[in-house]
Amino acid sequence: MRIKPVILVFVVTSLCLAGCDQVSVKERRTEFLLDTAVTIAAYGPQAKEAVAAALAEMNRVADLLDANNPDSEVSLINRNAGRKPVPVSAEVFELVELCQHYSQMSSGAFDITVRPLVELWGIGNKDEYVPGPEEIDRALELVDYRQIILDQQKKTVYLPRAGMGIDLGGVGKGYAADRAREMLLEHGISSALIDAGGNIWALGERPDGKPWRIGIRHPRPKADRNVVAVLSGRDFTIVTSGDYERFFQRNNIRYHHIFNPATGLPARGLISATVVGPNSAEADILSTAVFVLGADQGLALVRQLPQITAMVVTPDLDVLLAGPLQSYFEFTGKEGVGR
Numbered sequence: 001m002r003i004k005p006v007i008l009v010f011v012v013t014s015l016c017l018a019g020c021d022q023v024s025v026k027e028r029r030t031e032f033l034l035d036t037a038v039t040i041a042a043y044g045p046q047a048k049e050a051v052a053a054a055l056a057e058m059n060r061v062a063d064l065l066d067a068n069n070p071d072s073e074v075s076l077i078n079r080n081a082g083r084k085p086v087p088v089s090a091e092v093f094e095l096v097e098l099c100q101h102y103s104q105m106s107s108g109a110f111d112i113t114v115r116p117l118v119e120l121w122g123i124g125n126k127d128e129y130v131p132g133p134e135e136i137d138r139a140l141e142l143v144d145y146r147q148i149i150l151d152q153q154k155k156t157v158y159l160p161r162a163g164m165g166i167d168l169g170g171v172g173k174g175y176a177a178d179r180a181r182e183m184l185l186e187h188g189i190s191s192a193l194i195d196a197g198g199n200i201w202a203l204g205e206r207p208d209g210k211p212w213r214i215g216i217r218h219p220r221p222k223a224d225r226n227v228v229a230v231l232s233g234r235d236f237t238i239v240t241s242g243d244y245e246r247f248f249q250r251n252n253i254r255y256h257h258i259f260n261p262a263t264g265l266p267a268r269g270l271i272s273a274t275v276v277g278p279n280s281a282e283a284d285i286l287s288t289a290v291f292v293l294g295a296d297q298g299l300a301l302v303r304q305l306p307q308i309t310a311m312v313v314t315p316d317l318d319v320l321l322a323g324p325l326q327s328y329f330e331f332t333g334k335e336g337v338g339r
C-alpha cells in the first residue's frame with residue numbers, strides 16, 4: 001500500500017478521536033478504494049449508517065472513474081478514442097468540464113489527457129522505467145486537453161485521435177470525498193473526518209467543539225519531524241500533491257507520478273503542494289496544477305481564486321503561502337514563509 005501524504009491526520013487527531021468517544025456516537029471505518037486507503041470517522045446518532053452510505057457512494061464513484069476498470073465510463077471514453085463520441089452520465093460530463101476549466105486556467109498544467117504518459121512511465125507498476133525522448137515525444141503528441149470534444153446537448157465526450165486517453169487520477173479522490181461529505185450531511189452528521197488517501201474533508205468541527213487540526217506531511221521527513229505544518233480550522237477540505245507519494249529512483253533521480261504536460265517528465269518545480277478550500281474536487285485539481293506550475297505561477301493562480309489557500313514546498317525546502325487562510329497554518333520547524 002502507498003504511504004499517504006498529508007496526512008498525519010490520524011496522529012494529529014487521534015487524541016481527539018479517542019477522547020471523544022464518550023461525548024457522542026462515533027463510527028470509524030477504513031476501506032481500500034480509489035487505489036488508496038480511505039478512512040471515514042463520523043460522530044452523531046446516525047454515524048454508522050452515514051459512514052456506510054458514504055463508503056458505498058465512494059465505491060460507486062471509483063467504479064465510474066477508474067481508467068483501469070474496463071466497465072467504467074472513463075474506459076469507455078478511452079476505448080472509443082478516434083472512433084466515436086461516447087454518451088456519459090451528467091456526473092462524468094460535469095467532472096470533465098470542471099477539469100477542462102482548470103486546464104484552461106492553468107495553461108494546461110492540469111490536463112486529464114495525460115493518460116498516454118501515465119501508461120508509458122508506469123510509475124508504481126512492475127514495468128516502471130525511464131522512457132527515451134522519442135517515446136516521450138510520441139506520447140506527448142496525444143496529450144492535449146484542447147482536443148477533447150464535449151457535446152453539451154448529447155452529453156458526449158469524444159477523444160478525436162486513436163491512442164488518446166483520459167485519466168481522472170488528479171481529481172477522483174477529491175470528487176469522491178465531496179460525494180462522501182454529501183452523504184454524511186444527508187444523514188445529519190455535522191462532525192466528521194474523511195481521508196481519501198490524502199484528500200481530507202474536515203467536516204464541521206470536532207465533537208468537543210474545537211477546530212480540527214490536520215498535519216501536513218513533511219516531504220522529506222526526519223525521524224523527529226514528519227509534519228511540516230498543522231492547519232487548524234472548521235469545515236474545510238485540504239489536499240496535498242507530493243513527489244514522495246508514488247515514485248521510483250534511478251541514478252539518484254526521483255521519478256514520480258505527477259507529469260508536466262509541457263515536457264512529458266515528472267514536474268520538478270516543487271516537492272509538495274497543499275491546497276485548502278470549500279470543494280475537494282477543485283482542491284484536488286488545484287494541488288496537481290500548482291505542483292506542476294511551480295511556486296511563482298502556482299501561487300499566482302491561487303491568488304486569482306478568492307476561496308483558495310495554498311502552501312508549497314520547494315526543492316530547497318522553502319515554504320511559501322498564498323490565499324486567505326495563511327494565518328491558520330502553524331509551522332513545526334524552521335520552515336515558514338520564505339523559510
Ligand code: ADP
Pocket residue numbers: 109110111112114118167168169170171173197198240241242245246257258259260261284287288292
Ligand atoms: P495523488 O493521486 O497521488 O493524490 P494527484 O492528485 O496530484 O496525486 O494526482 C496525480 C495523478 O493524476 C497521477 O497519478 C495521474 O493519474 C494524474 N496526473 C498526473 N499528472 C497530471 C497532470 N499534469 N494533470 C492531470 N492529471 C495528472
Ligand code: MG
Pocket residue numbers: 169170171241283284285286287288
Ligand atoms: Mg490532485
